[in-house]
Amino acid sequence: MHVTRSxxxxxGFTHRCPNCGGRTLFRAGTMFKVNRACTACGLPIERDEGSFLGSMALxxxxxxLVYLLPLVVLGATGVLSAKVALIAGLVGAFVFPALFYRSSRSWWIMCYYFFLPQHLPANRRAVRADEDENI
Known part of the structure; x- marks a missing residue:
């Protein structure tokens, strides 16, 4: 394989294209706009309708798990007052997902290609070359 799982x-963790490694998942100067395809190698980022649902669930x-559950535990054990935990939870329930948006999109794409690396164009060329050598 040309592009390894590692x-x-x-x-994925650095928000780069899984195929070429370019910083092309998101449109320049925007936080929320995802490119339809990598501007460097053409890899479709928006695969089809509903492909964003996995990143939304993630x-x-x-x-x-990371934000709200610890607040509930801290509020229930008395480390934080119920009022502080509630306010922090309500604010964070909107702010944290917005800040984590880019990572969730990138991680979802990473998960897809981690389990199906042969779907990357760079790996398809490598597989075809190996098959041609074996003929």
């Missing part, structure tokens, strides 16, 4: 993970899960 490269896919590294690129964002929701991380928000609950």
């Amino acid at each position: 490269q896919i993970i590294q690129r 964002n929701y899960g991380v928000t609950v």
Whole structure:
């Protein structure tokens, strides 16, 4: 394989294209606009309708586990007052997912190609070359 799984993970955590490694997942100067395809290699980023649902579920899960659950525990144990925990939870329920948006999109793409690395164009060329050598 031309692009290894460890490269896919590294690129996912740094918001890079899983195929070429370019910083092309998001439109320049925007926080929320995802490119339809990588501007460097042409890899479709928006695969089809509904492909964003996985990243949305990932964002929701991380928000609950990393942000809201600790607030509930701190509020229930008396470390934080109920009022402070409630206010922090309400504010964070909107702010944290917005700040985590880019990561959730990138991580979802990373997960897809981690399990299906042969779907990357760079790896398809490598697989075809190997098949041609074996003929």
